[in-house]
Amino acid sequence: MKKYEYVWLDGYQPEPYLRSKVKVTTDRTPPEWSFDGSSTQQADTEGSDCILIPVQEYKNPLFGDSLVMCGVQTSAREAHSTNMRHSASEIVTDEWWFGFEQEYFLTNPDGSILGWEEGIPERAQGEYYCGVGAANVKGRDVSEAHLEACLEAGIELTGTNAEVALGQWEYQCLGKGIKAGDDLWMSRYLLQKVGEEFDVCVNFHPKPQAGDWNGSGMHTNFSNEVMRSNGSEELFTGFCEKLGEVHDQGIASYGSDNDKRLTGLHETQKITEFSYGVSDRGASIRIPIYTVEHNWNGYLEDRRPASNADPYKIISHIVGTLTS
Ligand code: MG
Numbered sequence: 001m002k003k004y005e006y007v008w009l010d011g012y013q014p015e016p017y018l019r020s021k022v023k024v025t026t027d028r029t030p031p032e033w034s035f036d037g038s039s040t041q042q043a044d045t046e047g048s049d050c051i052l053i054p055v056q057e058y059k060n061p062l063f064g065d066s067l068v069m070c071g072v073q074t075s076a077r078e079a080h081s082t083n084m085r086h087s088a089s090e091i092v093t094d095e096w097w098f099g100f101e102q103e104y105f106l107t108n109p110d111g112s113i114l115g116w117e118e119g120i121p122e123r124a125q126g127e128y129y130c131g132v133g134a135a136n137v138k139g140r141d142v143s144e145a146h147l148e149a150c151l152e153a154g155i156e157l158t159g160t161n162a163e164v165a166l167g168q169w170e171y172q173c174l175g176k177g178i179k180a181g182d183d184l185w186m187s188r189y190l191l192q193k194v195g196e197e198f199d200v201c202v203n204f205h206p207k208p209q210a211g212d213w214n215g216s217g218m219h220t221n222f223s224n225e226v227m228r229s230n231g232s233e234e235l236f237t238g239f240c241e242k243l244g245e246v247h248d249q250g251i252a253s254y255g256s257d258n259d260k261r262l263t264g265l266h267e268t269q270k271i272t273e274f275s276y277g278v279s280d281r282g283a284s285i286r287i288p289i290y291t292v293e294h295n296w297n298g299y300l301e302d303r304r305p306a307s308n309a310d311p312y313k314i315i316s317h318i319v320g321t322l323t324s
Contacts, residue, residue: 003064004030006052007189011041011082014256015308018189030054030068049075056182061152069182084312092319094177099221100184103170103307105203106139114138114167121166129164138167146194155183164214181311206306207260215261216307223299231296240276240285247274253313255306
């Protein structure tokens with residue numbers, strides 16, 4: 001018997017939540033399955049069946065045999081309106097590489113951030129980023145167990161670090177084509193499951209703590225074949241200009257409550273403004289020095305996406321804009 005853990009995205013707005021259930025079967029590959037869409041805001045009670053279409057399979061590092069990322073269809077066998085993967089998969093190819101820098105806060109089940117149980121930490125930001133020591137770092141065991149789980153699953157995390165605020169962390173997740181989006185969603189799923197083992201929750205909100213504390217983003221590094229191997233200054237600045245022309249559409253695709261994070265402070269550009277520049281961490285899009293030093297062959301970093309953004313929407317916006 002095989003144990004498949006099916007994972008999908010529900011219909012909640014503005015951002016979906018991850019859902020899962022386990023199928024036990026003699027099937028050697030995960031079959032299509034169904035679920036009660038009336039319990040996930042994807043159907044009404046009368047026509048409640050939604051279909052789970054397996055789209056990506058991972059070794060399950062925590063339980064059973066496989067993790068199965070699924071796309072959702074209606075009972076009429078059409079892509080569900082909440083299925084952002086469907087439209088992204090139609091325009092992205094594997095020549096597009098994405099490196100997502102996922103930031104997040106770890107919290108207790110009551111919502112308090114790890115290390116903030118007694119209120120605001122006494123010491124301001126400064127000692128926590130890439131810090132060490134029990135007073136400077138909270139939740140390292142979760143971050144490390146998550147990294148191991150993702151690597152075992154076949155999800156390419158390229159690094160992790162403690163972030164600028166106490167209890168805040170980051171990991172970097174690299175993928176090609178639509179699988180980049182699948183991997184990021186599955187890495188979020190694994191993070192929350194690993195957290196269960198430590199009785200710790202994950203807060204993906206872009207600004208969980210108001211005031212002079214960093215928010216959480218999901219800087220998105222991206223490139224295609226020509227950017228990597230046949231680039232030029234004109235190509236890179238042209239791509240930045242193109243993304244700037246549809247800045248508002250980008251912001252609409254880059255996560256809710258992002259206005260609380262993109263204030264012009266804490267290494268961000270204001271949400272109402274668009275800019276780009278070499279090495280500029282106060283810009284909307286940074287042209288990395290790596291790209292310039294490699295004779296304009298490399299990648300770009302879109303610094304606007306929030307930590308709660310849907311990677312499928314990010315992929316659709318970037319690829320859709322730069323290939324039209
Ligand atoms: Mg970071």
